[in-house]
Every structure is written in structure tokens, then in C-alpha cells.
Amino acid sequence: MTKEVIVEKINYFLVDEFEVEEEEIAPTANLKETLELDSLDFVDLVVAIEANFGVKLVGEDFVKVTTLQDFYDLIEEKLS
Amino acid sequence: MEEKKAPTKYALVTGGSRGIGRAVCIQLAKDLTYRILINYNSNEAAAKETLKGVEAVGGSGEIIQFDVVDGVAVAAKLDAWQENHKDDVIEVVVNNAGITKDGLFMWMQKEDWSNVINTSLNGFFNVTNHLIQKLLVNRYGRVINMVSVSGLKGTPGQTNYSAAKGAVIAATKALAQEVAKRKITVNAVAPGFIRSDMTAGLDEKGLKKMIPANRFGEAEEVAHIVSFLASEKSSYITGEVININGGIYS
Numbered sequence: 001m002t003k004e005v006i007v008e009k010i011n012y013f014l015v016d017e018f019e020v021e022e023e024e025i026a027p028t029a030n031l032k033e034t035l036e037l038d039s040l041d042f043v044d045l046v047v048a049i050e051a052n053f054g055v056k057l058v059g060e061d062f063v064k065v066t067t068l069q070d071f072y073d074l075i076e077e078k079l080s
Numbered sequence: 081m082e083e084k085k086a087p088t089k090y091a092l093v094t095g096g097s098r099g100i101g102r103a104v105c106i107q108l109a110k111d112l113t114y115r116i117l118i119n120y121n122s123n124e125a126a127a128k129e130t131l132k133g134v135e136a137v138g139g140s141g142e143i144i145q146f147d148v149v150d151g152v153a154v155a156a157k158l159d160a161w162q163e164n165h166k167d168d169v170i171e172v173v174v175n176n177a178g179i180t181k182d183g184l185f186m187w188m189q190k191e192d193w194s195n196v197i198n199t200s201l202n203g204f205f206n207v208t209n210h211l212i213q214k215l216l217v218n219r220y221g222r223v224i225n226m227v228s229v230s231g232l233k234g235t236p237g238q239t240n241y242s243a244a245k246g247a248v249i250a251a252t253k254a255l256a257q258e259v260a261k262r263k264i265t266v267n268a269v270a271p272g273f274i275r276s277d278m279t280a281g282l283d284e285k286g287l288k289k290m291i292p293a294n295r296f297g298e299a300e301e302v303a304h305i306v307s308f309l310a311s312e313k314s315s316y317i318t319g320e321v322i323n324i325n326g327g328i329y330s
Binding site: 038 | 213216217258259261262
């Protein structure tokens with residue numbers, strides 16, 4: 001899966017399932033703030049990632065994630 | 081396209097083969113629409129008896145073997161179960177499995193301390209931790225922990241059991257606050273002296289004098305409160321410990 005496809009898929013479910021405004025999506029955007037995620041909402045993110053990419057994330061995976069770009073990179077790394 | 085069938089909802093009762101656990105299984109089957117997942121560790125015959133009891137009141141269920149102490153086995157068995165019940169969800173978790181190894185603290189062996197902590201406290205972790213993510217995604221759930229008056233007031237001769245149950249009470253309160261937003265309630269039920277295999281060796285005649293109600297309780301009486309907490313009616317009660325002890329500690 002190319003990076004472009006990963007980014008596209010993630011952006012799609014952020015808009016579709018997490019009700020993020022399309023114009024808010026930018027690589028530098030803060031994941032937690034943009035999505036208005038509280039700690040419990042990460043469960044939904046984990047489920048969405050598993051459904052879309054077939055990889056299971058754990059809590060530690062999110063330690064390094066601040067921006068959306070970090071998140072794209074994390075998924076790319078997990079898929080490689 | 082194949083129509084997605086509605087998930088069947090289950091209530092899991094650990095240590096459901098005997099005593100309070102069995103009464104809880106039967107009461108849940110009587111009062112609510114859940115299929116009952118009856119966990120047992122060693123006594124399969126007793127678990128099957130419980131299942132018969134569940135069916136006798138018009139309910140349905142299945143039995144599942146695992147030792148709550150063994151985290152790896154708990155995960156493996158529950159995952160295997162889920163694999164065969166893809167669309168189904170365990171919505172109610174009753175952490176009831178427990179053991180006692182009573183003795184004066186000064187004589188207590190490390191093993192008796194650890195075994196009791198492993199079953200009551202770590203058993204709660206092993207089962208609940210494995211299922212909580214699904215409950216969070218489900219956005220509804222009930223966790224009910226069977227504790228004891230010992231965990232609140234302490235009982236001499238039961239430092240191990242009191243410590244384990246006291247710890248589960250604290251975990252109940254903490255977890256309740258973590259997951260309340262997702263409509264998951266976490267409560268504890270603290271029985272006093274209840275007639276069961278666990279209290280069979282006690283001097284009921286002597287002990288009942290110190291119970292205001294002047295008798296031991298019945299497992300069914302405990303099951304009623306568990307059933308209420310497992311129902312939708314209890315939706316605004318969370319992080320609570322409900323005493324059921326005939327007035328012995330209130």
C-alpha cells in the first residue's frame with residue numbers, strides 16, 4: 001500500500017466516522033485536538049485502523065503520535 | 081447481500097458453577113434477556129447443573145472453562161469463544177470467582193496469600209481487562225464485582241481475602257470513573273455471611289447471633305441485587321459497593 005493510499009484512507013474515515021471537518025485535515029494538525037479525542041475515543045481509532053488496515057494498535061503505539069503526519073507514519077511503519 | 085444478524089448478547093459469570101455464582105446465572109436468566117456464559121474452573125458437572133437451572137427458568141446459555149488466575153488461558157478461551165460468536169457481544173461481566181484460604185496472619189503461608197490475591201484480584205484483571213475494549217466499542221456494559229464485607233471492614237483470619245476484596249473495591253471505583261462516559265457501569269456487591277459451600281464449615285449457629293437479621297443470607301438474595309445492577313434500571317449507579325449482609329456492617 002502506498003503512502004498516498006494510506007493517507008487517503010485515514011483521511012476518509014476521519015471525515016466519515018469521526019466527523020472531522022475536511023478543511024481541518026492537515027499533516028501538521030494535532031491528532032488529539034483536531035479529532036477532539038478523549039482517551040476513551042482512542043478505542044474507536046484502534047478499531048477503525050484494524051478494520052481499514054488489518055493492524056492492531058496498542059496504547060504504546062500512540063506515545064510518539066502528536067500530529068496527523070505522525071499518525072500516517074505510524075500506520076505506514078506498521079504495514080511495512 | 082447477506083443481512084447482518086443482530087448480535088446475541090451474553091452475560092458472563094465467572095465461578096458460575098456453584099454457590100452465589102450459580103444463583104446469579106439463574107437469576108439473570110430469569111430477569112433479563114441475556115444468554116448466560118457460565119464459567120467454571122474444575123467442576124464441569126456443577127457448571128452443567130447451573131446450565132440446567134438456567135434452562136429450567138426459560139433461559140439459555142453455555143459453559144466455558146478457564147481458570148481466572150491464568151491470564152493467558154483466559155485470553156485464549158475468550159478469543160476462541162469470540163471467534164465462534166463473531167457478531168455476539170459479552171455485555172455483562174460478573175467477576176464472581178473467588179477462593180478463601182483462611183488462617184491467622186502470623187501463620188499464613190506466602191502461597192495462601194498469593195493464591196487468594198491471584199484469584200480475586202488478578203482474576204478480576206485478567207477477565208475484565210480482556211473484555212473492556214469490546215465494551216467500550218459497544219458503548220454499553222455492566223461490570224459487577226463480587227467482593228465481601230471482609231474487603232470493607234476486614235475479617236480476622238482473612239487478611240489475604242480482605243486485602244484482595246478491598247483492592248477490587250478500589251479498582252471498581254477507579255474503573256467506574258474511567259468508563260462511565262461510555263455507559264458502562266462498574267459496581268461491587270459485598271455479601272456478608274451467605275449460605276454456600278464457601279461458608280459450609282462455619283459455625284452458623286454461633287455466628288448468626290452477631291448478625292442483626294439473625295440468620296445467614298441465601299445466594300438468591302445476593303443474586304437479586306446482581307441482576308438489578310446488570311439491568312438497564314441501574315444505569316445511574318456506578319462505582320458503588322452494595323452491602324448485603326443482614327445488617328452486620330452498615
